Amino acid sequence: MKKEKRKTKNCLNCEFPLKSTFEYCPQCGQENTDNQISFGKLIKDFFANYFSLDSRFGRSVHPFFLKPGILTRAFMEGKRVKYANPIRLYLVVSLIHFFFFSINMDGKSDKNEGIIKQSTSDSSDNAPAIVTETDDLDSLDNSWPISGKEWGIISRMSRDKAADYSIRQIEDSIHNELKPFAAAYINRQIIKLSKSDMPAINRYIVKNIPILMFFLLPVYALLLKVFFSKRLYINHIIHSLHLHSFAFIALTFLWIIGLISSSWADTVDIVFLIAIMGYLVISFKNTYQLSLMKAFYKVFLSGFLYTIIMGLSLFFGVVISLLFY
Known part of the structure; x- marks a missing residue:
């Protein structure tokens, strides 16, 4: 049996004065009823409003x-x-x-096989491909923003699941606080990425x-x-x-x-x-x-x-x- 509408004197949405004959508010278009909306009506309104399932569609x-x-x-x-x-x-x-x-x-x-891939040499770990050790760390000591030795420290500490070093501990190990702001920020992001799973x-x-x-x-x-x-x-x-x-x-x-x-x-x-x-x-x-x-x-x-x-x-x-x- 269809539930009878309980009409209101004012629109519950915009408070516009309504006559008893009004089925909908002439100002905002909301239905003139104080009945609680059903879940089915809520879903129907969602599709009607956001997916525009009407004649134009x-x-x-x-x-x-x-x-x-x-x-x-x-x-x-x-x-x-x-x-x-x-x-x-x-x-x-x-x-x-x-x-x-x-x-x-x-x-x-x-x-x-995602947008960023894990290094095959570190496939057993969770470290991203951008954080890998090199065979010749000393040759990168003067590179910016991070030296070869620091790459190695970050890589080893990030993969050490037993110790589970924090980002702050790894930063302290490479004295990141002594670096210029830009270099320190990039190094911090490298550490975050190295500790995250792909x-x-x-x-x-x-x-x-x-x-x-x-x-x-x-x-x-x-x-x-x-x-x-x-x-x-x-x-x-x-x-x-x-x-x-x-x-x-x-x-x-x-x-x-x-x-x-x-x-x-x-x-x-x-x-x-x-x-x-x-x-x-x-x-x-x-x-x-x-x-x-x-x-x-x-x-x-x-x-x-x-x-x-x-x-x-x-x-x-x-x-x-x-x-x-």
Whole structure:
């Protein structure tokens, strides 16, 4: 039996005066009832508000997957209410993508196949690859920020699980407090990393990648602006959101396959790469009204430049992550 609504005189959300005939608040849109919300209603509201499972989402699915570039083109033509909000689409897709990506990277890290790999010479220990002893320590004595002998001390003390030296004890052993601020800070980070296990380090780095990718979105849009200068920059932002969303969806399926079987993922990864490239070409063609060959050329050139930018960004992103680990 359906539970009868107990209506209120004022909206419980914004306190706007309500008539008894009002089913919803005309000011904020909240339902006019003081009944406690059910768990099912809470889940339904979550999907409705954050995953935008409404008519706009339904209208967006077909052109998004089967007519690349049409959604961006519609935005350029002013049709911005008919289809799903591109920012919300990207946020939802990236949330799902990076969830499976992090799980996939956790599995790779456990097999020493993560972003940062453990030195094979120290495979029985947990010390990261960047902390290893050298055959000729004396030859590095004058290196900055740490000498060869200090490398050896940090490496030995970090791997000594029986003594379990603290970070402060290892710092004291190399007289880190006497070094300049920058050198002392870097040495402290080296010690932290050497005492951490590789999966933990990789998880920390992976956690920061979604933030990095979000900031790369406008960079890619800027590249598109260079190639299509007559278009407004906001149009390239929307196109960048749509293209990244599709790439994340395709990669999500690849991560899921990798969780089932890594050998399958290694076999079909080229298929997903071709699918993404094909999507980009058609999207360029439809969005900017290009011939197929011209679209392919601009996808290839912009993709080449973006790959370089992304590679450098990921490299510096890893370095910054390690500096603040």
